[in-house]
Amino acid sequence: MLKHIVLLLTFFLALRPSYPRPAPYAMRISCGARDNIHSPPTNTLWFKDFAYTGGIPVNATRPSFITPALPTLRYFPLSEGPENCYIINRVPHGHYLVRIFLGLVAEPNFDNEPLFDVSIEGTQIYSLRSGWSNHDDEQAFVEAFVFLTDGSASLCFHSTGHGDPAIIAIEILEVDERAYYYGPDWGQGIILRTDRRLSCGAEKAKFGEDYSGDRWGGDRFWNSMTTFGQSSDRTTSTKNSIKKASNSPNFYPEALYQTALISTDHQPDLEYTMDVDPNRNYSIWLHFAEIDPSVTGVGQRVFDIVINGDVAFQDVDIVKLSGDIYSALVLNKTIAVNGRTLTITMHPTKGGHAIINAIEIFEVVLAESKTLPDEVKAMQTLKKALGLPLRFGWNGDPCVPQQHPWSGADCQFDSTRSKWFIEGLGLDNQGLRGFLPNEISGLHQLQSINLSGNSIQGTIPSSLGTITSLVILDLSYNFFNGSIPESLGQLTSLQRLNLNGNSLHGRVPAALGGRLLHRASFNFTDNSGLCGIPGLPTCGPHLSSGAKIGIGLGASVALLLICTCLTCWWKRRQNILRAQRIAARDAPYAKARTQFSRDVQMARHHGHENARTAAENGPSLLA
Structure with a gap:
């Protein structure tokens, strides 16, 4: 029953459409x-x-x-x-x-x-x-x-x-994901640098695309090699198709196996020598196909492959190992080379001649561990904020390659995380004119910062207080302003603090002036506004932030009231002066009108008096 189920599943899988x-x-x-x-x-x-x-x-x-x-x-x-x-x-x-x-x-x-x-x-x-x-x-x-x-x-x-x-x-x-797999050490931590890639017997150098090779092969370049020198070999070629050529994972082009070099009677060994860097590992890939018409079966051509004097492959029979004539065979060996030359020798043991179709040689390079991503981001932000000159570069990874770290950056390796981090920044006297960003706190493991002798402006970021590993902080002779952040008091490892030669003001944080600086070297001079520790002016009464805000608001209200009163007084004074000017202009008319009114009043007064006298004496007069 199980057999029938397996056969049925196999049948349906065979019917399933295959997608390219x-x-x-x-x-x-x-x-x-x-x-x-x-x-x-x-x-x-x-x-x-x-x-x-x-x-x-x-x-x-x-x-x-x-x-x-x-x-x-x-x-x-x-x-x-x-x-x-x-x-x-x-x-x-x-x-x-x-x-x-x-x-x-x-x-x-x-x-x-x-x-x-x-x-x-x-x-x-x-x-x-x-x-x-x-x-x-x-x-x-x-x-x-x-x-x-x-x-x-x-x-x-x-x-x-x-x-x-x-x-x-x-x-x-x-x-392909497994292209050039050479053994258990192969993987993401390995880079294979192409040192040599030769198509033996080919008349012209070609790319994979010229060979109509599979695109998953990477369009490799194959340099032509018509002889190893000194008449030690001859070329041969075929137009017959080659089996097992363009197979996963390396997808070698078929045409690569249609040409070859064959040793001669005069020199039966085929030998290739090249210069290399000493004390390196090299991965060697050797390509064979039996395309010589004189060889038709197993056992007719057998040879050893010797690399730098050591037998790497013994009794190589191409037809036997590949399964047929006109069938591709690839052999790989990764070795350590101590000297400055690499010599590959095909030494015939049966048949009299050796043959080879192609050679690939790669240097095995251990990939560098990179810098922690957060630290790379912080350094890039610092580059922009400080306006670093182009001459600094600061491109790529700050710490690797180890031969070319960023100028002014000191790096250390964290073995627990297999990552690099920034231990120190030395950018003193470099003509920097930007500001120090809060993102500098992304450099969590900094022990030293020296930015002295530049023209950096703005306030000292309070985030510096979170870099508790800091031992040296030198921001002297810049244009920093504002007050010293209280957070710097959290730098319990600090041994040297130089803030002199800036435009800082306010009280030096108590933690810096007391607990820390008993055992630390510090310099706050040439900051006319600083106070609160020996050697600096005495500070006035300490006010809280709320009190300072209240005083500011009170002063603003008082100033507003004074301005309002002055405005009202000025307006009233203008009205009085205007009235006086009008009175002075109309004085003659006013005087005449006053006299006329007085005369009328006097006339009316005398008229009333006469009428009253006449009324009193009237009867006697009639009589």
Whole structure:
């Protein structure tokens, strides 16, 4: 019964429609370009270079035929800072091939050839060496396989003082999650920097797209290798199809296995030697397919593979291991190299000749741990608030790569969290003119801050009191104003406090003047408004904030009343003066009218008197 159920489930799964795998994410940027552009011969789309970084766009000089045919580049003069980065956002979580094409602003010479370091996601992966621009090969770009897990990609160029970094193009191409898996140490903490990728027997160098390769292969570049030198080999090729070529997770193009180098009777060993950096680990990938018509079955060609004198693979029989002729075989070995050379030898043990189709060599780089995100954010805010000059750079990660930390930032590693943090800020006498933001408290583990000798303005942020690890705080000789925050009294580890040479006022917090400063060095001089500790003026009665507000309001009301009374008095005085002026103007008329009124009154008075006398004497007169 169970057997029938399994068969039935298998039948239905077989009937289920299969959906094609989505296309891999691809971001290609033409540095310095103002518009999107398509490059020949494959009509590849390159996006315009917009708002990713600083630098200066100019017309490009291509150092190699490998370089895409793009007309512009972006270069980074040292005056804009030693660290310059492209920060590309909205990159999906995944495994990527990241490739950076180098450019030239002008024809290079010994004095102006750009020699700089390149880092990806805070890990330095390459240092350009003198003479790189004279080699028309894979030196035209820097490439690595890296996991991008935080939604962005950071690609930085670090000046060494010899020429200005110049970049023509950037590619970020998604590959299979398990591409180039080489063993248990492989994973997100590992970056594989491409050191060499050779197509043996090929006449021309080609990209994966030229090979019509699967896009999940990352459009790798394969440099042609027609001989290992000294007539030790010959080329061979085939047009037959190759089985097991473009398989997950690496998706090698079939054409890679259709050419090969074969050793000769004169020199039966096939040997390839290259220079490497000492004391590094290298992951070596060797590609084989039995395309020699003289070999038709198992046991006809057997050889050992020796790397730096040690047998890495013994009795390699391509037909046996791959399962057939014209069938791809990939062998991988990761080794530690102590010297400065890497030698790979195919030593025949049966059949007389060795064969190889392609070689890939990667340096295994341990990815740097990054700085705590909150601290990076705080440093970026500090950069804007203080108006840091361009020469500081302050781009990318403050602490990594370790070879290029931000100028003025001292970093320490937190082993418990595997992250870096900022331990000290030394930005004294740098001509800073901004203000100190509250966000500086995001640097939770600061032990030293020295911002002396600048022109920083504004108040001292009270948030400094939350950085309880502070041992040294030097803000002397700036233009800080306002009062000293009470919160600075919480800095129980403080040993040196310099606030002299500012415009501070008010009472020095009691905790600073008493408990802390008995064992600390401090300087409050040259602040004419400070008071409250020995060496400074005595403060007046201490008023609470509420009392100060009440006094202010009372004074305002009193002033308003005085102004109101003065206004009323002034208006009344004006009315009186106006009335007096009118009276003086009309005085003659008023005098005449007064005399006339008096005469009328006198006449009326005498008339009444006469009438009364006549009335009294009337009868006697009639008689």
